[in-house]
Amino acid sequence: MGFGFSFSLSPQGTSTPPAPPTGVPTNNAMPVISGIAQSGSKLTTTFGSWTQSPSGYAYQWKADDADLIGATSRSYTLTDAEVGKTITVTVTATNSFGSASATSAATSAVLAKPVTVAPINVVAPVVTGNALVGSILMVSDGTWANSPTSYGYQWFKNGTALSGATANIFALLIEDFGAIFSAQVTATNAIGSTNASTNNAGPVSQTPPANTTAPAITGTAQVDQTLTGSNGTWSNDPTSFTYQWTRNSVDILGENDLTYTLVEADIDQMIGFKVTASNSGGSTTASATSVGPIVALSMKINIVAEGDSLTDGSGTTDPATKNYPYVAMSALSDGPEYTLDNISTGGIKADDISNNFDSRGAAAFDVEADLNVFTLLAGSNDRGSGASYERIYRDLRKILRKAKDAGYQRRLIGTIISDDTGDPPYQEWSANDIELTQYIRDYWNSDLDADGLFDLAADSHFDEVSDTFDTLYYNSDRVHPTDLGSSVLASIYAPALNTAIATPAARVELPATWFELDKSSNLQLTNSNRTVNWPAPGFANANVRGARGKASGKWYFETQIDLSNMTAVGLMNLDFADDIAADWVDPCESPNAIGYSSWTGNINHNASAIVTMGSISDSDVIALAVDLDTRSFWMRINEGPWNGGAPEGAPTIDPATGVGGIDISMLGTGMIYPVGFIYEAGQITSRFAATEFTGQIPTGFTALG
Structure with missing residues (x-):
């Protein structure tokens, strides 16, 4: 102070x-x-x-x-x-x-000390950034003494100064691939300048091309027609593209252009197109969705329309030419030669169509045609006779199965626009929200094994009960469409036909649980359909089917039994579904199933014992292994011996080695499903997924779920 x-x-x-x-x-x-x-x-x-x-x-x-x-x-x-x-x-x-x-008053801004020497580098400048084609490198100034007033930059490629590269950033181009980059920073003050060099970055690499939009194929899938492939879109700057056409996923020799003209060898085959994009960093291949099966030149296609009065044109001014399948013919894709066989019948029920299939659908099959297509719209009249939605669904499934067995390469299912429930005037004609319609929508390309769905019930002209009062589209009976209504149905039917004819629908696998539509009415499903039980005492042969079936391969699954005196588990074909609906027999008594029954302790088929397994207790787990390529199967309780064990001196029964399997060829060559059975009371829990197993999966087998 x-x-x-x-x-x-x-x-x-x-x-x-x-x-x-x-x-x-x-x-x-x-x-x-x-x-x-x-x-x-x-x-x-x-x-x-x-x-x-x-x-x-x-x-x-x-x-x-x-x-x-x-x-x-x-x-x-x-x-x-x-x-x-x-x-x-x-x-x-x-x-x-x-x-x-x-x-006091402020001074002027303080000036730096007078500079007496050139700048001196204290911390070297650094090049940062990814040494990748398309990326940007950046150089820092570094740290300097003696107050530089400005900085200059010079980039070097493989040690050689690059003309004009005098900014503090540098963009890497494809021509820089493989090079090593560095930079020099020049710091300047009033006395002079000093240079400092950076670290090296590189060698510069490049990320291989990545496909962002898949290639595509355009053109008509018919012999003598030319298909054209597109590159799709790619990131990471491809510098070249190569092409390969395939037939059923196998390369077609010499077909390496953007276009391919279909030949006779392509008939009934799937044609694919692969694009390989390359840059300095490597190559990546992407595939277009295959087209096909390829049809022959002037292919003949036979279309069979099965159904009731909604399909036969009732209510139109001219049923022969105003029915929706006939009207739809003009909207089908150009090329093939089409024929229509409308076999529908007014008032017919799905049950009658199934029972009379040989004289109806099978008889309409054209062996001369290149492609047979079966379409089905039925169910309204069954409701009028009291059939449940589940019963109608199973009848529709049987009809489609029979069409497949008859040789129809394409099968389509429709949703009805009228549900004949109750007596006039209390009928509920709209069918958009009924269970049957939802079942068809949910399962058309899985359990129903169809190639197309023409969802008539969803159209805005038919999806509400109030629509039936619209006389532009409905007749006065509030059931049958007018000419205009039929044309609307045709506009839904034709695109579904075109799509199915061009390519069969991919099938969707059902969940690895019990199936809601193939179970006894006495049973209920809980636990996300994994557990089936009998909720109240009763006396009936109550069965349930597993949703997921297989036709080939080696599969393993388990079931757990609880609170039951009489249960059975095993395998079934789809014909056993009729017995399920009827509460008729257990799987051990049917020619269409095979299984273990707790009350006999045996594996039985068609009421005949095959092997003895022994008894079970509450919470025991029954394991099943099935080889559908050899049509053999094995069962065991908990970790016990397979199929009850081998006789003394005989080889050990084991699905892993294929020894001791029980023949199930009597169930046919089609799909095989799990099946469960309860009598009076109890429950069975499916353990179809690997995460649910308690036992060891045999070597070579795969979890069903």
Whole structure:
């Protein structure tokens, strides 16, 4: 702290002490800073001018109005930290009454020390970024002494300076592939310039092309027609493309262009197209969705329309030419020769169609046609006779199965637009929201094994009961469509036909659980359809089918039995579904199933014992392994011996080795499903997925789920 004193002389020449203060100091003139505002220079302040006889002074130097720590003397020597800032000082005057402060005017911005040497690099500059084609490299300035005023940059490729590459960033192009990059930073001040070099980046690589939109095939899938492939879209800058056409996933020799003209060898085959995109980083191949099966030139397609009065044109002005299948013929794809055989009959039920299939659908099959297509729309009349939706669904499934067995290469199913429930005038004609419609939508390309769905019930002209009063589309009976209504049905039917004819629908596998539509009405499903039980006491042969079936391969699954005196588990074909619906027999008594029964302890087929397994207790697990390629199967209880164990001296029964399997060829060559049976009470929990197993999967077998 500094102190200041003032004196005056009397006329006689003697000194006069200052007058005693009567209040706190008052500033009359601000402090003034002297010195040069430059780093390294010393600044000094005056007290300023004060009244009330200050007894002492304090100081606080500031840079840009922020206190400089420790700068509390009358003088302050500037540092590099203050370069570019303005300096002020606050002087505080004190007397016995208190203190007051006054702040000086600011200096000009502090200048840097005079530079005497060129810049010196302290921390080297660094190149950052991915050394990939399409990426950008960046160079930092690094850290320098001696106050550089500017920086310059020069990029090097494989050690050679690149003309014009003088920014602090550099974009890598395809021609840079494999090169090593570095940079040089030049720092400059008033004295001179100094260079500093960076680290190396590289060698530059490139990510192989990645397909973002798959290639596609356009054209008509018919002999003598030309298919055209597209590249699709790719990232990472491909520099070249090559092509390969395939037949059933096998390369067609020499077919390496964007186009391919179909030949006789392609008939009934699936044609694919592969694109291989390449760049300096490598190659990637992407495939288009295959088209086909390829049809012959002037292919003959026989379309058989089966159904009731909705299909036979009843209600139109001319049923022979106004029925929706006939109207749809004009909208089918050009090329093939189409014939239509509308075998529908007014008032017929799905049950009657199934029972008389040989004289109806089978008789309409054309052995001379290149492709036979069977379409089915039925079910309204069954409701009028009291059939349940589940019963109608099973009849529709039987009809489609019979069509497949008869040789129809394409099968389509439709949803009805009228549900004949109740007596007039209380009938609910709209069928958009009924269970049968939902079953068909859910299972057309899985359990129903169809190639197409023509969803008539979803159309806005037919999806509400109120629609039936619209006389533009419905006749006065509120059941049958008018000519205009039939044309709307045709507009839904034709695209479904075109799609199915071009390519059969991919099949969707059902969940690995019990199936809601193939179970006894006495049973209920819980646990997300994994568990089936008998909720109330009763007496019936109650069966349930597993949703997921297989026709080939080696499969393993388990079931857990609880709270039951009489249960059975095993395998069934789809013909056993009729017995399920009728609560007729257990799987051990049917020619269409085989299984273990807890009340006999045996594996039985068609009421005949095959092997003895022994009894079971609550919570026991029964494991099944089935080889559908050899049509053999094995069962065991918990971790017990397979198929009851081998006789003494005989090879060990084991599905892993194929020894001791029970023949199931009597169930046919089609799909085989799990089946469960409960009598009176109890429950069976499916363990069809590997995560649910308690036992070891035999080697070579796969979990059903």
